[in-house]
Amino acid sequence: MLVAQSFSKNFGLYGERIGALHVVCRTDDTRTKVVNMLTRLSRAEITTCPINGSKIVAKVLGNKDLKVQWQHDLLHMSDRMRTMRQRLVDEFRKRQTPGHWDHILTDIGMFSMTSLQPNQIRILREEYHVYLLPLGRISMTGLTEHNVEHVAEAFHKVISDTAP
Structure with a gap:
């Protein structure tokens, strides 16, 4: 093993x-x-x-003090990412954004896949200044209380406007 x-x-x-x-x-x-x-x-x-x-x-x-601080920082960041994941999915649900988004809540780590196509990613970048990796991976650490609604709205518009 x-x-x-x-x-x-x-x-x-x-x-x-x-x-x-x-x-x-x-x-x-x-x-x-x-x-x-x-x-x-x-x-x-x-x-x-x-x-x-x-x-x-x-x-x-x-070092006991440094270790405690490190553990505190890890908990803070993981809680923040969990909160942003929930907020993003809540915003998608509120808008009835097409697609399946529950995996965002069960994913762990800094990133989640969005299944967006290259043309949708380009539109997000060029028209809404929302930046994803080329394969549609979004960084949860880039979401904040100040931008999560904008990101969700941009996703909603791009997905709705480019749906087959």
Whole structure:
């Protein structure tokens, strides 16, 4: 069994390759083979691991006050994203925006897929200044109490006007 964890987003350490790969093996022989293979792969891909991110993580997790602050900040941000997800879906429902939006409430993390087409994404950008990634992924961290209604209204208009 393999479990990969990334700490890049949790610590704001993008590009620092901070994470862990956990491997559970049934036998010592398998463990030895896996360790040797992963060591060769790591050396071939990375050569020297970046150290700055790991030092930051070690400092935060090793200091009680910093760890408590970090945990508080994570809860604050995850609550804010959950609130913005709910607000966006509520605004879609209020407008009866065509489409299925419940997945936005069950998604986790910073992004959700919208299923918008490239021409709809272009219209959102050019006419409403609502910016999505090219495949229709929206960042929940970009939504605020001040812009969520505008974003929902823009989606509604674009989806309604371009529906087949």
